[in-house]
Amino acid sequence: MQSIKSLLAVPFAKLVKKSVLKWVNNPIETQEKVFQKLIKDATNTQFGIDHKFKDIISYNDFKNQVPVRDYEALKPYVDRMVAGEEDILWKGKPIYFAKTSGTTSGAKYIPITKESMPTHVEAARNAILMYIAEKGNSKFVDGKMIFLQGSPVLNEQNGIQLGRLSGIVAHYVPKYLQKNRMPSWETNCIDDWETKVEAIVDETLPEDMTIISGIPSWVQMYFEKIQEKTGQKIGDVFKNFNLFIFGGVNYEPYRAKFESLIGRKVDSIELYPASEGFFAYQDKQGEKGMLLQLNSGIFYEFIKADEFFDENPERLTIKDVEVDVNYVIIISTNAGLWAYNIGDTVQFTSVKPYRVIVSGRIKHFISAFGEHVIGKEVEQALQEAVLGSNVQVSEFTVAPQISPESGLPYHEWFIEFENLPDNISALAQEIDQLLQQQNSYYFDLIKGKVLQPLKIKIIQKNGFQDYMKSIGKLGGQNKLPRLSNDRKIADTLYALKLTK
CATH class of the missing domain: 3.30.300 (GMP Synthetase; Chain A, domain 3)
Incomplete structure (x- = not known):
């Protein structure tokens, strides 16, 4: 028997889909609104003053006044925020720093603001709701769900919480999913990965797992340990497991191995989250690519990858991109990242609507x-x-x-x-x-x-x-x-x- 929660999920999913389609069908106008709001909200920040935001009316003004930067170039501003200063890259202070491992600068501190945090949560939620709207099936919300992620333990620095993005997001699991969520908080806080996976296996084996989520390589490790313990296929251990949610890497090289471990095919949803923003998610099972989030406080620019290292490469907005061209993705966000190169390259699989695949890293x-x-x-x-x-x-x-x-x-x-x-x-x-x-x-x-x-x-x-x-x-x-x-x-x- 279905719960009230799963019965209500279908009409709610249809409402959310209707809301998403409003901006999907007006992409250029949506991005222009995002752009204008970002500039207006950051005009009186230190970055806005330094780059004369009060004089920016058009995208061309922005291109002329704000150069493309990576973390190293933006670091002097970030360092001031980490030290506790306000109104630097964005109004007020960030509520979190997502701490990631950098290359030349050691740890990187990516700001998350009260304006940007909800977009991370909403996009992850909408990815599942769009799947429910498409399939008309929500029974899986009654089962247990797992996301293999980093520790949710956060530290504090000058009044700002810092930790891994996945650990920060763990604090925002909706109340109606708290009972379904696995592993337990205590297990999630284990630092050593191998010890953690063993504990997750022990906790999840007796449960009715319906959704399993994480980076494919680490989910594979979890599956292999379950198989070692039980001698069974994952699909026999978890008979109602029918949805795999993943992000971070291409699933295709792992698909055959996963289907062998599971013993059958399962639906999958691809996500494109990063500390800098939640950029896209798979909105349809039969379509290649992920729906670019144009209404999430992120303004996108693109530079052709084969021109990126030229002296003055051309910067494009979504209205100028083409299918199957390799682009470096550049973002400006309501977390205070401006013309920021996140290092990823993408290709558009469609421009009606705008869907992307991650094609690699500009440094990889x-x-x-x-x-x-x-x-x-x-x-x-x-x-x-x-x-x-x-x-x-x-x-x-x-x-x-x-x-x-x-x-x-x-x-x-x-x-x-x-x-x-x-x-x-x-x-x-x-x-x-x-x-x-x-x-x-x-x-x-x-x-x-x-x-x-x-x-x-x-x-x-x-x-x-x-x-x-x-x-x-x-x-x-x-x-x-x-x-x-x-x-x-x-x-x-x-x-x-x-x-x-």
Whole structure:
């Protein structure tokens, strides 16, 4: 028998869908309103004064007065906010800092304000409601739901709470879902990832799990531990589990492995959350891409990825973007980030409505020889190469081998297999051909005998988990880069003797 909660979910989902479609059908006007409100609300902040917001009337004015920045360039303003100053990047003080691991600057402190926090919660909620509206089925809300996330324990600095984004969001689970939420608060607060997963397994095994959510690589670890304990498929352990919600990485390389672990196909919803904002979510099961959130206090700009490192690349708004072009995403938000480069690259799969896929990171590419191979290309090549075979891949990363012991340079693929292929060389050849078809620069380098075809190095079972543990990034929201333009990861894998 369905509960009142699940019965009410369907009409509520339809109301929310109607509200979402209002801005979906007026995208340009919606973004203009967001832009004007952002400028107005931040005019008297230190950043607004420094960049003459009072004189900004149009987007062209904004482009002329506010350059694109990354965290390093915005850090002097952020440091003043961390020190407790008010009205710096946004009016008043942030209510949180989402603390993330930076590259050159150590820890990064991403502000979250009372205006921006609700957009994170609303987008996550709407992703599920749009699914309910489409399917007309809400029975799963009566079961237990889990999100594999970071610790919700927050620290305080100058009156502002700080912690991981997933830990901050854990404080905003709606009351009507509190009884359904897992794991327990105590288990969620365990710092050590392996200990935490063991505790989650023990807590969830007796429960009726209907929704499981998290980054695929860490959910896979959870599934494998359940299978070790029970000897059963996940779908037999959790008979009503029918919805997997994920974000952070492309699910496709994991899909075959997941379906094998679960024992059947389950629906999935892709999310695109980040500390800087909740940018998109999958709004339809049959459509490729995620609905870009145009009404969430975020104004979007885009720069073509292959022009990004030019001296003065062209900045575009949504009205000028095209399908299947690789763009660096630039945001201005009601958390006080201005013309901010988050480092991600996206491609539009549709402009009516605006849907995107995450194609990679602007810093995560291989162009040691001018090939500019991106994450989406390596993922797609591998996925197509193993399609229809019994080969299953657990995890992988790619690096350039610039100085081999003999012969031409090449791309070195480090792959952890669930099921080994019968012929590694044949698989490498197939992946290489598929990569050449996608990337004309790579094709030219292979044909021109500048590079030799890629080589595969097999990583031992759980090798990538051991690697992440060795660098202190096991679990939570940490992700293995799909590819690097240097050999830091590759050399560490060799040094740890994780290759076979």
